[in-house]
Amino acid sequence: MTGRIVKDMRGKTCLICGHGWELTAEAYSDQWHWQIHEDMVHETCMIRYVSLQDYALYWNALRDAGLRFDVPARIPNAYWSPRDRWHARSWYRITLLDSKRTLKVGFRKHVHHLEIERGDGDIDAKLAIELFKTENVTKGLVDLDLNSPKDWSPNMNKDGWYVHAWSNEKAREYMVYFAAVLGLEKKKP
Ligand SMILES: [Zn+2]
Secondary structure (H helix, E strand, C coil), X not given: CCECCXXXXXXXXXXCCCCCCCCCHHHHCCCEEEHHHCEEECHHHHHHHHHHHHHHHHHHHHHHCCCCECCCEXXXXXXXXXXXXXXXXXXXXXXXXXXCCEEEEEECCCCEEEEECCCCCXXXXXXXXXXXXXXXXXXXECCCCCCCCCCCCHHHHHCCEEEEECCHHHHHHHXXXXXXXXXXXXXXX
């Protein structure tokens, strides 16, 4: 299994940071079983590790989609409450160099939340609806549920768009769609 279990960790060291566990209740509860290694790590170390993996995933997805962007800014995780250790799994706000819109990306319990935030300048909402039509996931305009849009309105272009990606591959694919929705589609060589 993977996850929170409490074992006797005396004399053991965490695979990630190489340090052991202090004999306090707080330190002792900081345990995580890493299934693929069949080994124990600090839960806090695991959170940092996956956080950095999230960052690399988004960074590469942005680059591969042909978007130019500033260093992603860390923002609080919008899924886990601050009382939960996993709140430390950062979300990111991305400033795009060729658009007035910003992106907000981050991990929830099972999915990556990917969002073009509301802001100045239009998105192509019609194109977003079309591109994501066959994706059977939570998605839509930020302020209006567009999973089954009826009446088209140009106001929709002023809205934001979000989608939940169930895998890293989907997150990368959706970032390419986002580029198109933002009118920043990668130029074909
Ligand atoms: Zn550790």
